[in-house]
Amino acid sequence: MDINVKQISKNYGSFQALKEVNLTIPSGKITALLGPSGSGKTTLLRMIAGLEMPDSGSIYFGDHDYTTKTVRERNVGFVFQHYALFHHMNVFENIAFGLKVRPRKDRPSKQDVQRKVNELLHLVQLNGLDRRYPAQLSGGQRQRVALARALAVEPNVLLLDEPFGALDAKVRQELRRWLRQLHEQLHVTTVFVTHDQEEALEVADQVVILNNGQIEQVGTPDEVYQHPKTKFVYQFLGRVNVFHAEVNDGRLHIGEALFAAPDENIQTKKMIGYIRPHEVRITRHNDNQKSIQVKVRRIQSYGPIVRLELERLKTNDLIEVDLSVEQANQLNVKNDEILYADLEKIKFFSDSPSVE
Amino acid sequence: MPQMGTKTKKQPLVGVHTESAWIRFILTGTALLFVGFFLIIPLITVFTEALKNGLEVYFASVTEPDAQSAIRLTLLTAAIVVPLNFIFGIAAAWCITKFQFPGKTWLITLIDLPFSVSPVIAGLSFVLLFGAQGLLAPVLDSLGLKIIFAVPGIILATLFVTFPFVARELIPVMQAKGSEQEEAALSLGASGWKTFLFVTLPNVKWGILYGVILCNARAMGEFGAVSVVSGHIRGMTNTIPLHVEILYNEYQFTAAFAVASLLAMLAIVTLIVKGVLEWKGVVDGKG
DSSP, X not given: OOEEEEEEEEEETTEEEEEEEEEEEOTTSEEEEEOOTTSSHHHHHHHHHTSSXXXXXXXXXXXXXXXXXXXXXXXXXXXXXXXXXXXXXXXXXXXXXXXXXXXXXXXXXXHHHHHHHHHHHHHTTOTTOTTOOGGGSOHHHHHHHHHXXXXXXXXXXXXXXXXXXXXXXXXXXXXXXXXXXXXXXXXXXXXXEESOHHHHHHHOSEEEEEEXXXXXXXXXXXXXXXXXXXXXXXXXXXXXXXXXXXXXXTEEEETTEEEEOSSTTOOOSEXXXXXXXXGOEEESSOOSTTXXXXXXXXXXXXXXXXXXXXXXXXTOOEEEEEEEHHHHHHHTXXXXXXXXXXXXXXXXXXXXXXXX | OOSTTOTTTOOOOTTTOOOOHHHHHHHHHHHHHHHIIIIIHHXXXXXXXXXXXXXXXXXXXXXXXXXXXXXXXXXXXXXXXXXXXXXXXXXXXXXXXXXXXXXXXXXXXXXXXXXXXXXHHHHHHHHHHHSTTSTTHHHHHHHTOOOTTSHHHHXXXXXXXXXXXXXXXXXXXXXXXXXXXXXXXXXXXXXXXXXXXXXIHHHTHHHHHHHXXXXXXXHHHOOHHHXXXXXXXXXXXXXXXXXXXXXXXXXXXXXXXXXXXXXXXXXXXXXXXXXXXXXXXXXXXXX
16 A cells, blocks of 8 residues: 655654655555654654654555554554564563453454464564563564564554664664565565665665755666765765865866866855765776876775775875775786766766765 | 673773772771661661550551551552552653644643642642632532542642652653654554554563552651641541551550551561562563
8 A cells, every 4th residue: 555645744843854745655566765863754654654743744545644543543563673573472462462452343253363373473583482582582583573463453654763773773674684585475564664765775765864854866776876866865875985176167176187078157156065985986097087196095895895095196185996806906906096986977967065 | 592692781890990998998887887877777676666565455456446546448459559550650651752843841840740739738728729728618618519628638738749750760761762663563454552562561560560669658757747647637538648647646655656656567578579570570671
């Protein structure tokens, strides 16, 4: 079921958590709400769930206006950051909870509950742990119980708040892949909140980047990473080198390098350029007019990449460049060597007050 | 439950204290001396005095009609006051920890009022309100109700004095729990009542029991406020503490101590149950 968020605003006292947010969450896909803390991503998720009510705006599930429906009526599966398992119930009772609290006429029989819970235990790979209590499970296992519990009610939409936030790196990695696989089996519309850009890009079909209670960009992981629409998105998704460019004769100057202005009738005097470390090309000769001279300060090699720390000759600014091991071997870079950094792939934005 | 998750809870204190041995000895000795002098010795005295003239006299003092009537009244009072405070305590703790509303800090302060007001003042204020010359006297007279120098007054006064116990015990427990589990239950389709019954209540059951036990101990032992409103009518408006005082004033020491030993036993049972509950709370990781 697709979800439409229309002109949603929410204030907590004088703090504006969300400012007229519009968003479509496509049916059957995984959507990531990505942003730094305080960006409004969790507030948005809780509003979709019905755990918070918006000050203005509306929320549609399919064609139905759900704005005033309570969390109970929305039939959502919500997985909390710290799992919120019922500590006094064992795994079986936790998962069966949503079925057992139904009004008598809709309540499944004991056998049906048993069958359903067993199915879910199998799905989340926790067979045989049904008599354990939450305190006897590892973090990853608790997370999976929470997921099974949410899925037991066959929700319209699955909502996860920082689902892997409290787990260590290795378990996170495993659970991410597992969540993806699970989604391919179930195809339930899923929304999850994260502050980890890698997680969002790896797991989601659609990434929504939030900042200061507003949406900065919506797109596929590839779109938002390759074609960031705003300075914030550029900076938030991975490492980036920043250059200040002067506008002169309709062209942009970064030191000796020249670039065409993005807009011919450009009015501003200054622009700001972003380029990712792997987008910088390193050469020994200045073969186009888009390179600047740099000196190698540090060569750091780990895993499949070699990271160069370069110092711009004229300004002493530091630039980071990532090369593959093959590229680095071919170039055979040495410390204190003078090289050219080709900035052809740089992207310019107007130099208005920058958003951090 | 196996010892999973308890690893981080109980860190031995080895190596953190720098005080020398004799400072530790003095501190521990002082504490033990105080406990022995003010708690253990008086407690032993109660029982030795009560049994000084033999078991027969002891049982005679406890089973004598006025004593029986005092015991009955005390039990009746507790039976009414404790459930009422149980309900009030849960309601107050619930609204204070789960909702935001104006005047919340005021409510918290007001709940503590019976702790800060002398019980005698509380009793007096009830006399001024419900007594023969009291503000509500005309209404009560026309209805034929008697509150002061009667059982309802004793119950009201006890209710007032024991008012904070359950709420005070529950508020920190419920605050520590947060509302995530309730939110989870609601999102799974549970009604508010089922959420309360199956999620909130089991989570705070040790806290509630603890509060109820303290509330009960105080309800049975309250003297000041009850003394003002009771009128000390033997066999009618005397509770156990009041009965003890009367016997004592009449130089019936053995009888006084015998009846007092009932309250002392209640205190000991309360302490044991409290200890067990705290231990259970720690073991289960629950409030």
